[in-house]
Amino acid sequence: MKSIITISREFGSGGRTIGKLVAERLGYQFYDRELVNKVAERSGFSPEFIEEGGEYASAKSSLLFAMATAGQYSADGLSMHDRLYIEQTRFIEELAEQGKCVIVGRCADYILRDNKDCLHVFIHADMASRAKRIVERYGEKDKSPEKRLAEKDQKRRVYYKNYTGRNWGQAQNYDLCLNSGVLGEEACVELIVAACK
């Protein structure tokens, strides 16, 4: 029985909800918002900065990402984004030591890649299902949902590449990848729980 589950997910795929249901089913702690709050408390960064800066690059390419964040240095000489990444890494490593938890996002799959007690999950869905979901959840905006999703995907991909050197969504980096659009939320929960055992 794996005692740590990391869940990476495309925005709008329902990965967060699926992770929460898996945690409930297994009686594990669930870390998403809780992780943000804890890192905020320890680092002094605002929850808003952590929410956005802890998973998303701020511009469209790694070069632009580096340029955009270049001026933002904290007292120890690291960029604000790098310092946040280090804080998140430390906290995720501590969570893993405690075990029995589900951790959503934040490169936890990469940070815990050598931990044999982990099940690494990636959840994705087709554009239409994700667009429907974000409109239901966050409402309509000026930009089309497809455009919002494409931007989120791009920022997350750049952030992930920048800190891990890996390609986001490459199956070989996970133990289990699920298409929630085809399989449905409930089946995804069942499959993760089954794979965990």
Add this chain to the structure above:
Amino acid sequence: MKSIITISREFGSGGRTIGKLVAERLGYQFYDRELVNKVAERSGFSPEFIEEGGEYASAKSSLLFAMATAGQYSADGLSMHDRLYIEQTRFIEELAEQGKCVIVGRCADYILRDNKDCLHVFIHADMASRAKRIVERYGEKDKSPEKRLAEKDQKRRVYYKNYTGRNWGQAQNYDLCLNSGVLGEEACVELIVAACK
């Protein structure tokens, strides 16, 4: 209940065996060697050419692939590799019409990408598990198993990219991706059968 399962797999991941067990469990037809024989019968190509040329590029880059196959034209003006791809595509589309089958490899995931009655599966494993498996199955060779696997991976990646334009092993192209090295053969069979329902 999905009536067609496509299985793409890394060489040495046990994907073929897993596919066969899934087919037995569901009472579905299994197409791997059978597909090669049928395409041989219809096209006049030798089973050996189909086995190698129907999934693997013959050199290390798409350019070299194009160059290496450039001289090999069949009577209708298509390259031998392209003609084989077309024969395979036709046959796979016919199989899908009949339904209740498991099809291993041969870009079936791409060929049947718009078929709603399909479950598309990708099976992979870490290098060490795959190396162990191919030595048990095919014995030691002059080249190390790691080198043999790296070459097979590269050739399959180039072949797939050449005919589909996609990156091989990208999670978003499948409904279910499984790490057989971590999950084990039997669990993979169970998860595929469960996802199919």
